[in-house]
Amino acid sequence: MQTAQRNSLRLLQWMMVASLALPLALFVFASAVSWVSIRETADREIERALDVAHEHALKVFETIDRSLSEVAEIIRGVPDADIIAREQTLHLRLKQLVASLPQVKSVWIFDAKGHALVNSLVVPPPAIDFSDRDYFKSHVAGDIGTYIGEALTPRPPYQGAAFFGVSRRRPSEDGGFAGVLQASVFPEYFENYYARIGREPGSYFALGRTDGAVLARFPAIDRDVRLDPNGPIEKVIAANPTADLITVTSPTDGIERRLGYRRLAEYPIYVGAGLETSAIRARWLSTVSQHLIFGAPATALLFALLGLALRRTRHLHFEAEKREAAEEALKHGQRLEALGRLTGGVAHDFNNLLTVIRASVDLLRRSDLPEPRRLRYIDAISDTVNRAAKLTGQLLAFARRQTLKPEVFDVGRSVQTLSEMIGTLIGSRIEIVILGPEEPCFVNADAGQFETAIINMAVNARDAMEGPGRLTIAVGMAASLPGAAPLPQNPYGYVAVSVADTGIGIPPDQFERIFEPFFTTKQAGHGTGLGLSQVFGFAKQSGGEVVVASELGKGSTFTLYLPRTAGGGQSLQMLRADASAIDGRGTSVLLVEDNAEVGQFAADALTDLGYTTRLVGSGAHALEELAAGADRFDVVFTDVVMPGMTGLELAQEIRRRHADLPVVLTSGYSHVLSEHGSYGFELLQKPYSVEQLSSVLHRVVRLRKVRRANAVT
Template sequence: MQPAQRNSLRLLKWMMAASLALPLALFVFASTMSWFSTNETADREIERTLDVAHEHALKVFETIDHSLSEIAEIIRGASDANISARELPLHQRLKQLVGTLPQVKSVWVFDATGHALVNSLVAPAPSIDFSDRDYFRIHAGGDIGTYIGEVLTPRPPYQGARFFGVGRRRSNKDGSFAGVIQASVLPEYFENFYARIGREPGSFLALIRTDGALLAHFPPVDHDVRFDPGGALGQQLVAHPLAGTMTIVSPADGVERRMRYQRLAEYPVYVSAGLDTSAIRARWISNIAPHLIFGAPATALLFGLLALAFRRTQRLHEEADRREEAEEALRHSQRLEALGQLTGGVAHDFNNLLTVIRASVDMLRRQDLPEPRRLRYIEAISDTVGRAAKLTGQLLAFARRQSLQPEVFDACANVRTLSEMLATLIGSRVEITAQVPDEPCLINADAGQFETAMINMAVNARDAMDGVGRLTITVRRVDRLPATSTHAPSPHGHVAVSVTDTGVGIPQELLGRIFEPFYTTKEVGQGTGLGLSQVFGFARQSGGEVDVVSEVGKGSTFTLYLPRVTAVRSAESPLADDAPSVGRGGASVLIVEDNAEVGQFAADTLTQLGCTCVLVDNATHALEELVIAPTRFDLVFTDVVMPGMSGIELAQEIRKGGLDLPIVLASGYSQVLSQQGSHGFELLQKPYSAEQLARVLHKAMRARRLKRDQATAE
């Protein structure tokens, strides 16, 4: 499927998703805002209802308190005998008082033993002991002011509604306990009032003592209830003793409510008002229901239209998809052919190399082998390993995974030098012409890989001319890359190096395959097919491009484009690559290598050179060795690719720790090295020889000594 087709279907999918997600998001947002608004409105309603209930309860208890004060004045100074003698007129007076107080059931005057001297119900009062009632017992111990008791059931012969007592202590002139003045208050009076003001669905009002005893409740309950002091309400009352708001499951009826409470001035009573949370949710649902009623059908219609458009667009693309299937099958077969060619080429070349190594090793095992032949077989093994390393390097170059060592150099000077060498390489029957400008053309690339690419293009041109013809090498500056390039243009332009031959040319149908590894038109044994693939990989990894223009019978022109720079950058190392090998011993080297055979080879080599070696198999152990004795080692030689911490990370950790040790990296291939370089550390490519190992370590040691000498001079 073409990108435009995929994008159109993707856009329709996004639109379908948005047609559901956007209304859903808006609905969730509106529902959330409505939820908060509904709860805020409910809290305001609860607060208003509580204000009314609190004001009403305060007036009721103040009226009862005033009535008790009036009764106390009537009987002030009178003895129990005097009160009993005046029982009938006092009964009438109390009865009249109760008639003006609808919240009061009866009024009583008790003596010190708990027997009624006079009450508002009957005269004479029956001889019943009320000393076990809470409203009497509480006053016997001392004067506590006005006391509000628990809800009680009338004691026979008295009948009627339940009540709670509000009483005061009677005291003799000497302060001793004389009895109690008590008013029996009707809880149903409060409940009836609460029913009138709590008309909203889910309304709740209550009158609660400070110890948790429930005095009145709306909706009414048919049993005694006491809130647990250690429960949620008790803890809230302790934290906020005057007023507060909370959500609680009521022990009276098990209903969850949002409630607010407030204490009645100096009285040990709380007035509470609230709403069932289910009622609050019902309000919220009723508020958001219109959004669902109108929004859901509109959303469904929009989604359906988009789904229809998606289906029609998908059907329009199905035919194009079917056409592409045949093309994709062809491309797949071509990819498999290329992969098979690559695999077969690698296997063929490496099997040839391994055959030489195996045969040489077998011959070296013979006891009667003459010394000249032994040296010849050893040289064959060394030469074959070098060819294998070169083959691996060419493969990595094509894959753009080689570890480059870029430096700034003049391509013009390099080409002048190479043109002289190429005359010997490709033969005297090929005329070589170099067209190089006088001004320098600076590029930042791996000079060794650049020379290899030039040699590969020249050798390819020689073979195309069958060893006879004219080869022209041209260097020039260009402002842009070919149209086929995938790289962004360099800010300073590019340097183009062209190699033109007068050979047979390349057919147009083969131009797309000439850079494939192991693809070659030569006969078996005439070439590996990796030369042009190295040029391709080197150009791409260096930020450039390679282009070819060819016509059958008129030759070909291969052009290598590399980014141009304007200034020479300082080299990372002050020493030449051909520094002499280690000539003296005494150095202490920490070798970090997870492969036991490779690590032992490096240790044996350095030991023969007079070095003292410590071999560890991972970076963690290396850091432990450095922590134990930081000045013990003169150099760290580490592999790059290891389990856990890599060699580059180890080198960076050493630098962070402040150790100024030379560090040499060794790697056959590393993704990090191919993409980011060696981070300024010396690098030794695997496979390496003992001589190469000695040279690079000596180079690193000399660099350290030079740095110390410069610091001392300053």
């Protein structure tokens, strides 16, 4: 019961752990899947934004490039003096061009010394030397095509926003350097565009040159930015110069981003687009929080319910333990009552037996006692001892502590053999009906105890009828024990022996007590109350059951169930107390007995029969005697219950050292024997007679001689 309670509490505790662990595991798995999905979604968004930014930048630079080509065609082959002469016309033309290009601040035509010939801003242009600007210096050495310069601030007297130059070389008629055509481009134009398309939190766009100079950026910052050539971004770009998607921490603002970049074809420009990883995590946390909104309350509710169930179960178990304690106290009181009744019954019966023995001994001491009376008193002592041994056996049978001698026998044949004895016991006024089985029913049990159980049930039935009646003994087979489904069943089924009578029946209030020792409804002196208790103990110890069915006024039926066994066997012959003592001349016995009086009695009895006897008081001394010469002895006769080495341990050690030397065990009671049997050794129950002792010793010694003779031949 306590194991079941602990298991149920442990199950609830594990369920509480599982109610948290399982949702947590599912949440972690779902979170991991969600994180991967959101990362993939973010990468797709970055790729799409990068496509848009790349397409936009490419169109802007291609438009500026075409505009510069158009200006170059207008002034192709025109000397600087003619350009100055046409300044007003060219100014208007450049001004119209700039008006059509919102990304362009101004357009300039420079001569070979860096002086402005015409621009789209003012007429005439100021006399300022622009030869130090990168968009001019880059073309002096040779034709490099379209050049995109760094971000610059206007030179006085000009004012306004910062710009970067997009320039081309003016070739002379002989292919030399005639000057530069340049368009000033607004970085703000790109930044404003990126602001319009970068509406997602954490969006990032950048436009930069291949040397690391950043031309435009969103979000914008108030200082010029140039990437470190040895920085993480430049290293990745160097490894993959065309395009890639990376996670990197910006050296400019220290923000980690998921960043994609792509180079513009034919231009030394990179376009970048990305998302802050914190924004990606925020999306993931938003998604995960939705799972928590629904999952956390459900998990908390389940955990709380299981907690309440655990608390309630503990309370119920506590109440059950209190109830069990009360029941145990009641049972303890009942056991004390039963023990008192048992003690009283044993004391009463043994005092009666001892009275007979004491009186017989006192009378035997009289010197003038006639021989017939002396023999009668001796017989009375012998009979009383047998009755005391039977009483002890019945007590051990009820307690399931008697040492059984199982053997295979046919129950039907055994009942037929007993029928004549039963008829004598119950008298001629009661009709006996024996119903045998259709086929042999073999069991492996103690045949003597079985016969005693049948006789006890028959005598109980006789007493219940109190006059004429019918006693029916039926032998049959059953597939299983009644009401024992949870218990392991015998694969061969069971043999059922039922004893039915036509007596007065059993009152319902006595059903629970009929197998109690010394419980009887008979008058004083008409029964010990141990008959049915012997049946109960024998059935339980043999792996069977005994059940009762009764109805007042219609009789009772006692059914004994014993496990059925396959095959048949030869029954062992029981030792008879009235068999004649056998002469033991020529036989040497090693007698092992820790009780000096019992040992001396056995030694004297064997010596009177001609046996050569050596008495020792312990197993250790017995082994010393055998070590000195085991061939001196024909048999070892040892008590089982002894201090130190038990008789059974001694017998097993002798079997190991001297396999040919037979051992006979004797015991009044041993829990080892009752639970495990005699391990194949001969067993003589106490109290034993001299005749029984001589008979068993003679038999084992004779068997030893037969084995030796067979081994020689």
